[in-house]
Amino acid sequence: MTNRSSTDLPPVATEYNGVDRNAFLFGWTPQAELWNGRLAAIGFLAYLLWDLAGYSVLRDVLRIIGY
Known part of the structure; x- marks a missing residue:
């Protein structure tokens, strides 16, 4: 097992296809x-909060359809 310093570690992937991921x-x-x-x-969180507030589509x- 090789002893590597923290400067030898590969950088965290910040790009996809050579473009910033954000x-x-x-x-x-x-x-x-x-x-x-x-x-x-x-959107899912917004609908969940809307539903918990009592407004449920x-x-x-x-x-309306009888269920």
């Missing part, structure tokens, strides 16, 4: 998939 790019890019996931998580729709 760049807001359109199209089929890894950056777009990261932003899609982030925005989906924010799903519950209202089920009530």
Whole structure:
């Protein structure tokens, strides 16, 4: 086993396809998939908080159709 100092460690991956991972790019890019996931998580959390506050679209729709 080789004893390596902390300066010999590889850098953390900060890029995809030679572009910053947080760049807001359109199209089929890894950056777009990261932003899609982030925005989906924010939307899910917003709906969950909205539902916990008593405003539920799903519950209202089920009530309208008779369930």
